Amino acid sequence: MGKVAVLGAGSWGTALALVLADNKHDVHLWTHRETLANEINRTHKNEKYLNDVELPSSIKASNDLASVVSGAKHVILVVPTKAMREVCGQLKQVLNDKTILTHASKGIEPGTFKRVSEVIREEIPSHLYEDVVVLSGPSHAEEVSLRQPTTVTVSSKELEVAEKVQDLFINRQFRVYTSPDLVGVELGGALKNIIALGAGISDGLGYGDNAKAALITRGLAEIARLGTSMGANPLTFSGLTGIGDLIVTCTSSHSRNWRAGNKLGQGYPLDDVLEQMGMVVEGVRTTKAAYQLAQGQNVEMPITSGIYRILFESAEPRDVVDQLMTRIRRHEMEDLTNILDEKMNE
Ligand SMILES: NC(=O)C1=CN([C@@H]2O[C@H](COP(=O)(O)OP(=O)(O)OC[C@H]3O[C@@H](n4cnc5c(N)ncnc54)[C@H](OP(=O)(O)O)[C@@H]3O)[C@@H](O)[C@H]2O)C=CC1
Ligand SMILES: O=C(CO)COP(=O)(O)O
Secondary structure, three states: OOEEEEEOOOHHHHHHHHHHHHOOOEEEEEOOOHHHHHHHHHHOOEOOOEOOOOOOOOEEEEOOHHHHHOOOOEEEEOOOHHHHHHHHHHHHHHOOOOEEEEEOOOOEOOOOOOEHHHHHHHHOOHHHEEEEEEEEOOOOHHHHOOOOOEEEEEEEOOHHHHHHHHHHHOOOOEEEEEEOOHHHHHHHHHHHHHHHHHHHHHHHHOOOHHHHHHHHHHHHHHHHHHHHHOOOOHHHHHOHHHHHHHHHHHHOOOOHHHHHHHHHHOOOOHHHHHHHHOOOOHHHHHHHHHHHHHHHHOOOOHHHHHHHHHHHOOOOHHHHHHHHHOOOOOOOOHHHHHHHHHHHHO
């Protein structure tokens, strides 16, 4: 099997490195911290991000980006969305061979409203890669690292390239599907983090399963509304990278977005919550991006707007729930049936 470079030794990068090592690839894991690289090579653990999980010695960690990517047929980018431009800037200096670039990050950039694959394409000259692929779906690192059954989807502009990434990762515990809808796959993964913050807030306030089910279904409706306005296929949101990821993130205490929301619902201030997490909470930046996008495109996203007000305008969570519950009466499926009708007539 060939050499694969995984960039980002947080929880998800380390878990994906494990899947690749299980598939007998030659895995080189890059971290920007020399101390962490040394610790992983010495202890075969990544205590901070995946405590207790034993890493095989076939995973070699390093903070030397050039040596990590040298000769790698595949480069997997798994840093937080916020760090993606910076890491791509470093990567383009050291990429020599034409590789397949896959990212597994979930976010949208505030200000530019770019999806992660668009950020990568902007930063890395196209002669350095065959295609940019996204890997997304309901997949907490903690469960993947225990080899518990997990399903994800890969997508790219060229479906054959996504199929190569499917081959790279698929195994008996990690089932990989393909999708031609790159936009829908990336947006589903990014936008579900906003709703997961909301589910955490709801739980933190002491509301029950009814409220959470409402957030998941009405959240999906507004994800599909924004996603479709950006060119996604609405059906993608009923798949693994839409409702699948929404369920896993809104209902699991593994989710950092849910955990952060839960603390907010209990009344802790955002800055304190983020500091205590020590891991990335992508939903915060993506809420800002989605809120701005929705305003610009005139797309109605009441839950996202409410979460934006809690995060950035110090709105009281209970007041926001009250406002959501007393909005003007609507037909439940109004916008989704309109979208589907339009698609059918295309
Ligand atoms: N965890 C999960 O279960 C899943 C996560 N994802 C997505 O994967 C992406 C990464 O998340 P995850 O691994 O969980 O995040 P973590 O917070 O666990 O780890 C992030 C890693 O990125 C590193 N990093 C941060 N900034 C930079 C930088 N400027 N240059 C280089 N490295 C940097 C961090 O290093 P440092 O220690 O120095 O901060 C850390 O090693 C996110 O977009 C997330 O949504 C997707 C599916 C599942
Ligand atoms: O995307 C994830 C699972 O699919 C992980 O979600 P969190 O970033 O909220 O932990």
